[in-house]
Structures are given as structure tokens and as C-alpha cells.
Amino acid sequence: MTISDIKQTRVRFAPSPTGYLHLGGARTALYNWLWAKKTGGVFILRIEDTDAERSTQESVQEILDGLQWLGLDWDEGPNLQSAGLSKHVEAAHRLLESGHAYKCYCTKEELDAQRKEAEANKTAFIYDGRCRRLSADDQQRHFDNKTPYVIRFAVPREADSVVVFEDAVFGRMEKRGKDIEDFVILRSDGRPLYILSNAIDDANDCITLVIRGADGIANTPKQVLIYKALGLTPPIFAHMPLTLDNKKAKLSKRSHGEVVTISYYKKKGFIPWALCNFMALLGWSSPEGAEIFSRGELIQAFDLTRINRSNSIFNYVPGDQKNWTDPKAIHFNATYIRTMALNELLPYVKAELQGSGLWDDAYENEKKEWFEKTIDLIRARFITLKDFSERGGCYFSDDFSFDQKAVSKNMKDPGLKTYLPELAGRLAGLSEFSAERIEEVFRSYSEAKEIKAGLIINATRTTVSGTSVGPGLFEMLELMGQNRVVARMKEAVSLVP
RNA sequence: GUCCCCAUCGUCUAGCCUGGCCUAGGACACCGGCCUUUCACGCCGGCGACAGGGGUUCAAAUCCCCUUGGGGACGCCA
Numbered sequence: 265m266t267i268s269d270i271k272q273t274r275v276r277f278a279p280s281p282t283g284y285l286h287l288g289g290a291r292t293a294l295y296n297w298l299w300a301k302k303t304g305g306v307f308i309l310r311i312e313d314t315d316a317e318r319s320t321q322e323s324v325q326e327i328l329d330g331l332q333w334l335g336l337d338w339d340e341g342p343n344l345q346s347a348g349l350s351k352h353v354e355a356a357h358r359l360l361e362s363g364h365a366y367k368c369y370c371t372k373e374e375l376d377a378q379r380k381e382a383e384a385n386k387t388a389f390i391y392d393g394r395c396r397r398l399s400a401d402d403q404q405r406h407f408d409n410k411t412p413y414v415i416r417f418a419v420p421r422e423a424d425s426v427v428v429f430e431d432a433v434f435g436r437m438e439k440r441g442k443d444i445e446d447f448v449i450l451r452s453d454g455r456p457l458y459i460l461s462n463a464i465d466d467a468n469d470c471i472t473l474v475i476r477g478a479d480g481i482a483n484t485p486k487q488v489l490i491y492k493a494l495g496l497t498p499p500i501f502a503h504m505p506l507t508l509d510n511k512k513a514k515l516s517k518r519s520h521g522e523v524v525t526i527s528y529y530k531k532k533g534f535i536p537w538a539l540c541n542f543m544a545l546l547g548w549s550s551p552e553g554a555e556i557f558s559r560g561e562l563i564q565a566f567d568l569t570r571i572n573r574s575n576s577i578f579n580y581v582p583g584d585q586k587n588w589t590d591p592k593a594i595h596f597n598a599t600y601i602r603t604m605a606l607n608e609l610l611p612y613v614k615a616e617l618q619g620s621g622l623w624d625d626a627y628e629n630e631k632k633e634w635f636e637k638t639i640d641l642i643r644a645r646f647i648t649l650k651d652f653s654e655r656g657g658c659y660f661s662d663d664f665s666f667d668q669k670a671v672s673k674n675m676k677d678p679g680l681k682t683y684l685p686e687l688a689g690r691l692a693g694l695s696e697f698s699a700e701r702i703e704e705v706f707r708s709y710s711e712a713k714e715i716k717a718g719l720i721i722n723a724t725r726t727t728v729s730g731t732s733v734g735p736g737l738f739e740m741l742e743l744m745g746q747n748r749v750v751a752r753m754k755e756a757v758s759l760v761p
Numbered sequence: 762g763u764c765c766c767c768a769u770c771g772u773c774u775a776g777c778c779u780g781g782c783c784u785a786g787g788a789c790a791c792c793g794g795c796c797u798u799u800c801a802c803g804c805c806g807g808c809g810a811c812a813g814g815g816g817u818u819c820a821a822a823u824c825c826c827c828u829u830g831g832g833g834a835c836g837c838c839a
Contacts, residue, residue: 314838319839372836386762388763389762437765443765448836451837452837457838478766478833480833480834481833482834483834483839505832510772512831512832514832549774553787555773555774572767573766573767579789587790590789591789595788595790602801602802645802718798720798725798731799732799735801
């Protein structure tokens with residue numbers, strides 16, 4: 265069976281709830297989700313919470329919230345790995361009975377000592393399998409003494425034994441039996457280990473394709489061994505290259521901070537799909553070279569065989585004010601804000617304005633048309649959703665701040681003390697407050713006074729918006745409304761030195 | 762140290778399997794210019810890479826080997 269034979273796949277995302285949902289995990293989830301959607305398959309969410317000491321409920325919530333925010337909906341779950349522990353234990357005992365596993369009585373201390381010694385000798389430590397060769401008498405003695413033991417998998421030791429698995433990204437992978445140690449599948453306290461639990465859960469969930477990070481490659485031969493020993497068919501694997509930081513180190517919250525967590529992008533005003541689109545391109549590309557994809561387009565274009573084999577770098581430079589995350593991610597977000605369907609953008613803007621106290625329910629009722637025109641006008645220059653509250657305040661409230669640089673640059677001409685109130689008067693007299701009429705006022709005024717139009721245009725922009733940048737002035741004034749504009753311009757004299 | 766994987770502009774990548782169409786293409790970032798009342802957008806242009814060395818071949822980014830560099834895995838973590 266190869267990947268192209270798979271019609272409908274059952275895939276899963278199986279994070280351990282020991283921290284935040286981070287970029288790497290989210291990308292893994294995204295690839296799984298994409299493949300499930302593409303094949304009309306099933307995407308299962310499984311929480312691998314068997315490490316009781318490190319697993320937390322907050323972390324589970326964070327993962328759920330993150331996936332939901334990204335729009336990566338799952339079809340089954342969340343299943344808790346801890347719920348299936350008895351099945352994992354039972355599998356370990358089946359392996360023991362069938363001779364595929366054995367009891368190992370070596371203590372942690374003994375093994376640690378051997379490991380240290382191997383390290384000192386600069387040789388590889390692979391458990392020597394001494395308990396596999398225990399005599400019947402020794403085994404009986406341990407049984408009578410109730411010596412604590414772990415269960416180890418008995419890796420085939422024939423000289424030419426190899427474990428083979430099919431990887432949709434890396435191709436056919438082989439590992440010699442002699443390079444795999446007899447790994448522990450059940451702890452001395454009777455709890456199963458990840459390597460076993462994970463494989464058993466995948467089998468029970470009928471997972472047909474495992475899409476996971478390349479750091480799972482080394483585990484794969486071991487898990488294939490478990491499958492085969494239990495008489496199960498292993499899934500196909502697709503190991504995705506890792507995403508590293510610009511020093512080629514693993515991404516972690518510890519060393520990179522919030523910028524690697526999904527929740528940070530929500531906080532910073534990202535459009536969730538823009539982040540997905542960016543993540544999709546970290547290790548995958550479309551044959552046509554397209555980069556902006558709608559959900560449907562990405563689902564259609566996505567293809568396991570075009571996943572890269574080399575690691576990619578998340579180009580984050582600490583301390584960069586403008587590029588607080590990978591510049592390409594910012595570019596994607598700005599592109600989405602600028603070009604996405606307005607009705608899809610509006611709910612995000614509403615949430616942002618509500619969060620900053622700028623929302624008015626009239627924006628969905630009597631001021632709906634005005635609101636939509638305004639958003640459509642100002643979004644062209646915005647990078648994140650935060651901009652709607654931080655830079656859009658002058659459209660929604662009279663309480664906005666003035667950029668001192670803009671004031672000193674555009675308000676320095678003393679003549680403005682008379683120009684602006686006069687202009688305000690002329691604007692007040694307009695019976696139709698449209699961009700065209702407003703422009704006529706400005707043009708004729710500049711001609712009459714023999715001053716450059718730029719002078720009064722820039723001064724007015726600063727007066728009504730507090731900044732030196734923004735949309736075309738006349739459209740802007742039209743949207744701000746006659747009363748508001750006239751009032752602001754009359755007060756403007758205080759800004760002129 | 763052992764085993765495994767990877768290697769094209771600063772970053773994301775196309776091309777590699779099936780050698781010639783590659784003077785190595787695109788995107789982001791950066792730098793110029795145009796447009797313009799500003800800033801963006803848009804358009805035009807610039808900068809910028811096949812890690813090194815050997816082979817094979819008429820021909821190598823593409824196939825093979827070595828070196829170097831990078832990453833991963835080596836837990837009674839997941």
C-alpha cells in the first residue's frame with residue numbers, strides 16, 4: 265500500500281498537554297487537518313496525557329482553544345490517552361506472553377551507571393539485553409522475591425534483521441535490528457510508556473496515516489515492531505521536517521517566548537487563516553508556486569509528496585520592533601486584511617473594537633453601510649487587527665491621540681491658523697458632503713490663497729486623524745462626516761505654533 | 762560517541778526522481794524608480810544562492826563518492 269492508494273484517511277493530532285500550543289504543533293495539526301479534509305477522511309484529536317506529573321488541564325484548554333481559533337476542527341475527540349491505559353497494559357502483557365517482550369530486572373541505578381560509563385568511554389549505550397537471557401532459575405528467583413521489573417520489547421537480533429517502513433516524505437526507511445535497543449514498554453510501576461501507548465491508540469483509532477514531526481522518525485521502527493508483533497498493520501508515516509529558529513535551534517517557549525505560541529498571534533491581531541497559510545508554506549510548496557490560498561484552495565492543492573525533507577527556519581529576530589515575528593507571516597496577515605472578503609473580516613474587526621471599547625451596536629444597524637465603507641477604506645494600510653483600534657480610533661471616537669512628529673511636520677505654517685478655520689467654514693456650508701465637493705473646496709481655496717494644496721491637505725489630515733499618513737484625504741473626510749470634520753478643524757488652531 | 766536525516770539567495774522555496782529548456786525562477790525582507798496631497802497598495806528595476814572536493818558524462822544544481830556543515834534520536838519523558 266502506498267500513499268496514493270489511500271482514499272479516505274484517518275489521521276490524528278496527538279499533543280501532550282505539557283505546555284502551550286506552539287507553531288510546530290499547530291503546523292502538524294494543520295497538515296493532518298488538511299489531509300483529512302482533502303481525502304474526506306477523519307481528523308482525530310488525542311491528548312497524550314500519560315505523563316501525569318507534567319500534564320495540566322490549562323494546557324489541554326490552551327490546545328483546544330488554539331486549534332479552535334485556527335479553525336482546525338476535529339471530527340473525533342478529544343480522546344484522552346489516559347483513558348486507554350488498561351488496553352496499553354494488556355498489550356504489553358500479550359507481547360510478554362507471545363515472547364515478543366521480556367521482564368527486565370535491571371534497576372534504574374544500574375542502567376544509569378552503565379550509561380555514564382558508556383558516555384565516559386565515548387561509546388554508544390545500548391541496553392545489552394542481559395535480562396533477556398536470564399536462566400529459568402534466575403527468573404523463578406526474581407518471581408519468588410517479587411523483584412520489581414520493567415517489560416522490554418525483544419527486538420529481533422538476527423544478523424540481517426531490518427525494520428522497514430514506508431514514509432510518504434522520506435520514502436522507504438530501513439533500520440537494522442542491531443541498532444535498536446530492547447526498549448521499555450511498561451514501567452516497573454505498571455504504567456505503559458509513550459512508545460507503546462501511542463502505537464496502541466493509533467491502532468485502536470484505526471489511524472491509517474501518521475503525520476508527525478521528523479523527531480518521531482527514530483521511534484518509528486520501534487512502533488512498527490510493536491504493530492507487527494501484535495499482528496497489526498502499521499500505518500503509513502509522513503514525517504514533517506522540523507521548524508527551527510534562525511540559529512537552527514529547536515523552537516521553544518522557554519528560549520523564544522510567546523512568539524512561538526499560537527495564543528500570541530491571536531493577541532497580536534492575526535487573522536487565524538493567515539497564520540495557517542503561513543505555516544503551510546513552512547516545508548511545503550505548491551507546484552505552481554502559489555502562496556495565498558483560501559481554505560478550499562489549500563485543501564485542494566496540499567499534497568504529502570511535496571513536503572520538503574529539509575528543516576525550515578522560522579525567521580524571528582528578537583528585539584525587532586517592526587518584525588516582531590517572521591516578516592513573511594506579517595506580510596501574509598497584512599495581505600489577508602487588505603484583500604479578504606469584507607464580510608469575513610468584519611467579525612474580527614468587531615471583536616477588536618469591542619475589546620478596546622470602540623464598538624457601537626449601530627455599526628451593525630443604522631450605521632452598517634457607513635461602517636463597512638470605513639473599514640474597507642482604512643484596512644488597506646493595516647497590518648494586524650490591532651490597527652483597527654490603535655490606528656482607527658479617529659474614525660470611531662473623538663478621543664484619539666496626536667503623533668507629535670506629524671504635528672510638528674504638518675502644522676508648522678503659521679498661516680494655518682487662518683486657513684483651517686476658513687476651510688472649516690467652507691466645508692460647513694457644503695450641502696453635499698462628498699469627496700468630490702470636498703476636493704473642490706480644497707482646490708479652489710488653495711488657488712484663491714495661492715498656497716500649495718499639499719499644505720492644507722496634510723494639515724487637515726493631521727488635524728482630523730492625528731497622523732501624517734492615511735487614506736486619500738477627501739474620501740476620509742467624507743466618511744468622518746461633516747460635523748466631526750468641521751469641529752475638529754475649528755479646534756485645530758491650538759495645534760499651530 | 763553511535764544510528765538516522767538534511768544541504769539552492771538573509772529567510773520561505775521552484776528546479777533534482779526522468780542530466781541539456783538554468784544566463785538557476787518565484788515569494789518575503791532590503792535598496793532605487795514610477796504613481797501620488799501623505800503613507801500604503803500597485804507597477805518597473807536592483808541586490809542576492811546551487812557548501813567544498815573528486816568522479817560519471819559530449820553536457821551536472823540535477824547521478825555517484827568523500828569531506829565539511831546543520832539537524833534529529835539515543836530516558837522506567839512524550
